[in-house]
Amino acid sequence: VSEDELQERDDPSGETDAYALDNRKVGQILGAVELGAAERLDELLEPLHAADIADLLEQIAPGERRDLLALWSAGIDGEVLSELDDSLRAEVIEYLPADVLARAVRALESDDVVDLVEDLEPPQQGVVLSALEEADRAAVEQALTYPEYTAGRLMQRELVMAPAHWSVGDAIDYMRAEEDLPEQFYHIMIVDPRHKVIGQVALGRLMASRRDVRLTDIMDEDFVPMPVTQSQEDVAYAFNQYHLITAPVVNEDERIVGVITIDDAMAVLSEEAEEDILRLAGAGEGRLSDGILETVRRRFPWLFVNLLTAIAASVVIAQFTGVIEAIVALAVLMPIVASMGGNAGTQSLTVAVRAIATKDLTGSNALRVVRREAVAGLLNGLAFAVIMGVVGVLWFGTPVLGAVIGIAMVVNLVIAALAGILIPMGLERLGIDPALASGAFVTTVTDVVGFFAFLGLAAVLML
């Protein structure tokens, strides 16, 4: 991005729209596409950052995308490809002439190529791999042997190593002479003769030191080595927790095989948080660029699970049709108890799911947290029992109805709080992602308990 371009986007008046592609620019681009004005299109796209071009391709309609690519396919480079959402990448690669594709992928670092090809179908994967030079292809194929979502997939193999006996001057001379340094690197890895990392030196530190200082005297020994099979979630956690910029990736023999830099860890952190949010809402991996059928397909399963939950609640209600026929006010008030339980359960459950993800909920505080949730549920339950008791009496003039709804509220809010914390903890222990499955279980519990407590109490006290 040129600076003018950014100044424009940084317009201090439109705070929330800083950096978003503005409508006017999108309109100009689509206008050029419609007119088939290839030169004008180049001119408009040239100053944009690859990430913004990728966003543009995701946001426009499929027909517009086809036309834009037809007119501009020569302009697509590796960076745009690697910024694209997985769901669109295969489609875009289809459009690219073989030579454009080859040029695009050859310009990328190995970790970006891995990221690019790992979600492609075998025929397209083959096309991309065959565009690479022999050594790079071998490196990418090696990376693909590591399980998905692990440090091995995330790392770049390009790194700068130095033996422990080198001085600052040796390292600088080596880097000056080396033709093929990584495009981005912030640390030199200090290794022993078996390529085991013994420390890392930040480039800033190297810069500040005299040529005759030994690397081992300025190296940082508080580095965090990551096993190649470490999950990407744990990699991102470690970067955020320990403020890492670079971390060495090591194989089972503790030999260094690559490095991960913070920008990749940041992308993972943001994806993982996104995934948790969408899973908690039962929206799967939903994306705005999904088509209608894709959207239906992603949301149906959760709605179906919810239907089963709701039917379970209905079965409970069906046991009490006699009371409802006698006192129809129960039908009016009964959704309130269930809904309050559902919401209280969701609060506890969300806090628990995130605390598990951020490793803040552990064996050492689990008991205390469960107790806190139960007592907090009890106190909020009491508060709402009083409020709803009064509402019940004022609305229907029946003190015993007020008592029934009040007691049911206390019971359901305590159960909701406990279910909200115990269910995610249990699922986590069973190795099931608590973000994915907790919601359905918690709602079932709060619906069933809510209707049963309210209607059951009414049957006992009011009939």
Place this chain on the structure above:
Amino acid sequence: VSEDELQERDDPSGETDAYALDNRKVGQILGAVELGAAERLDELLEPLHAADIADLLEQIAPGERRDLLALWSAGIDGEVLSELDDSLRAEVIEYLPADVLARAVRALESDDVVDLVEDLEPPQQGVVLSALEEADRAAVEQALTYPEYTAGRLMQRELVMAPAHWSVGDAIDYMRAEEDLPEQFYHIMIVDPRHKVIGQVALGRLMASRRDVRLTDIMDEDFVPMPVTQSQEDVAYAFNQYHLITAPVVNEDERIVGVITIDDAMAVLSEEAEEDILRLAGAGEGRLSDGILETVRRRFPWLFVNLLTAIAASVVIAQFTGVIEAIVALAVLMPIVASMGGNAGTQSLTVAVRAIATKDLTGSNALRVVRREAVAGLLNGLAFAVIMGVVGVLWFGTPVLGAVIGIAMVVNLVIAALAGILIPMGLERLGIDPALASGAFVTTVTDVVGFFAFLGLAAVLML
């Protein structure tokens, strides 16, 4: 952290517990505290990373925390203080002897001191500020004049600048001679005589270049300057979107006043995602270290809003008591329609809220997304209409009841999808955080529409 320490935590068998403090270690630490064994405590805490010590303090009970601090207060350094959760920081600072506190804060970079003092009450803030040296205090006080949650608060003032006419050799000689380089830096900022940034040079690039190369020949002009008043959310977005490592912060005259590095942006990104998740669930800024009353206080408002929503739904039901008395099966089935609507609404709303946060939902695709949501809602509505129609007939043997619930389902799922996308977009336009308020509005709509459609149709078709 020492390497052994990390090897232990990286135990490949306990994947999900990589990096979490293990129970055994916590037990040993609390054991030492109980025995008053100060030396043993030092020995146990010394190898831990400041972030892990902060987590430990957050996870143990308040009494244990008090005892630990009493025994170990001399060991607390600036890093532990700056890793601590805001809610605990004031409490911990209370315990520290003045000299320990002074030593701790003097060791921090200016951005960390700002982060440390901004949430403290004035008396404590004064104590910390007065512990700083004159120049540092002025710098921190200057930073505090910028609004909270902006680039100005986030940036560090320590940076390395070079004039445009320097060569690589000049820059290296300058850095060697300079006593007071920032502790961490990855780029040199190239500035014109008025301190306007014209490019930045990555240290790796500098290393790889000959001494006589001019900085302007190797500088990167695609840097992203951030105005001091830029919101921290937009700062984090730009780092993630453009894969930045360092960004210059500029004042209204475009002079550079500081830099932001990616590790701080990553922390913001993770906080903002966390905030969205908790707000969507109505759990406020809830944290596991909150006490019981704090938890009650944070959750009550959302539950109260939900109560009003639920009462609104009850008022709708109250209009149809005649139908319910006549056909009690309606009371049994009615929560299903409302609950399906609520869930479908939450799915759309979550996708919309996140798309707004990640700037993927913009003027150029809003219409298409709304259309997609409506059609997806219609299709899922039709699918569940058929399923529930059949269930209704099989369960109660009344075909018209099946038709009523089927039609109500279609209506509610379409409305849910539209409300889920239009309400967050509307709130965003009004300047209200859609994560905070959308849920209550959407549930109100789906409850009211769900009960009204189901019971109203029943009144028309079945009475």
